[in-house]
Amino acid sequence: MLSIKKVSKHFGSITAVKDVSFRIKKGAIVGLVGPNGAGKSTLLNVVSGVYSPSSGSIVFDGRDITNLSPNKVCKLGIAKTFQLVHSFPELSAFQNVLVGALFGNSGKISFVEARDKVEKNLEFVGYPLDKKNYPVKNLNVVELKRVQLARALATDPKLLLLDEVTTGLNPEESNDAISLIQKIREFGITILMVEHIRC
Ligand SMILES: Nc1ncnc2c1ncn2[C@@H]1O[C@H](COP(=O)(O)OP(=O)(O)OP(=O)(O)O)[C@@H](O)[C@H]1O
Ligand SMILES: [Mg+2]
CATH class of the missing domain: 3.40.50.300 (P-loop containing nucleotide triphosphate hydrolases)
Structure with a gap:
């Protein structure tokens, strides 16, 4: 590969x-x-x-x-997570992952499907969904790493x-x-x- x-x-x-x-x-x-x-x-x-x-x-x-x-x-x-977490600090956890879902799958999935993908990936990485609308600048390092991983996965990498x-x-x-x-x-x-x- x-x-x-x-x-x-x-x-x-x-x-x-x-x-x-x-x-x-x-x-x-x-x-x-x-x-x-x-x-x-x-x-x-x-x-x-x-x-x-x-x-x-x-x-x-x-x-x-x-x-x-x-x-x-x-x-x-190919998707990557960064050693020092990179994120869009003013956006929520949900929106951070949505960026990955929409960019990685542009032209392939609808907005509704992208939103679904975000929920699934946040859940998969163990991010608490009741915090999905928190701006990521307020998250601790463990939560940030989970969001970063969910964002990478949402691009549907090989x-x-x-x-x-x-x-x-x-x-x-x-x-x-x-x-x-x-x-x-x-x-x-x-x-x-x-x-x-x-x-
Ligand atoms: N953008 C850059 N400009 C100049 N030097 C750089 C740059 N990025 C990395 N380096 C240098 O390249 C070398 C390798 O760095 P790198 O960050 O790839 O190592 P690493 O194995 O990931 O280390 P660590 O375990 O500390 O994360 C180091 O000497 C570092 O200072
Ligand atoms: Mg390094």
């Missing part, structure tokens, strides 16, 4: 990612681990189109996505990139997150997840 060949990314004199190659099979959950500054987030940002690689190539589902913009990569079926979903969670919350990831795979979504290892 994903083939990364000799990908490097430089920021000026800093080499964040150097000659990385690997492949991911459809239906897999693949973990990418490493210490601070190893280049994990940069690699996910390169795959999702946030950055263009300095060299190398990325093929997704048989298509070269090496220099595509994030919106195009998302439309092709490949989900998760950047440190368990960081900042207590052991019980981390176990919940791991169960969720396993359920997501059961829906046929392939997963590349980054976690942090302290050396």
Whole structure:
């Protein structure tokens, strides 16, 4: 499903990612681990189109996505959650997820279907629906992470990139997150997840 060949990314004199190659099979959950500054987030940002690689190539589902913009990569079926949660702070949890549902499925589903998708995904990630109209700027980190995951899922991805979903969670919350990831795979979504290892 994903083939990364000799990908490097430089920021000026800093080499964040150097000659990385690997492949991911459809239906897999693949973990990418490493210490601070190893280049994990940069690699996910390169795959999702946030950055263009300095060299190398990325093929997704048989298509070269090496220099595509994030919106195009998302439309092709790759969604990502961010290490430091990105959201639309003034919008509600519901509206944040609606953005994902409408953008990821534009032209494919109606507004009513998109609203349905939002409810289903918020419920699936364990976000309390009685808080669906709260502005996300008022949420705690666990709730924010759930909304971010629901927004990514609402785009209906084939490949989900998760950047440190368990960081900042207590052991019980981390176990919940791991169960969720396993359920997501059961829906046929392939997963590349980054976690942090302290050396
Ligand atoms: N936009 C940027 N501009 C300049 N340098 C950057 C940028 N993004 C990342 N870097 C640098 O690239 C290197 C890799 O950073 P990256 O965030 O990818 O590591 P990481 O493995 O995700 O680390 P962590 O476990 O702390 O999240 C670091 O030296 C970092 O300072
Ligand atoms: Mg990182």
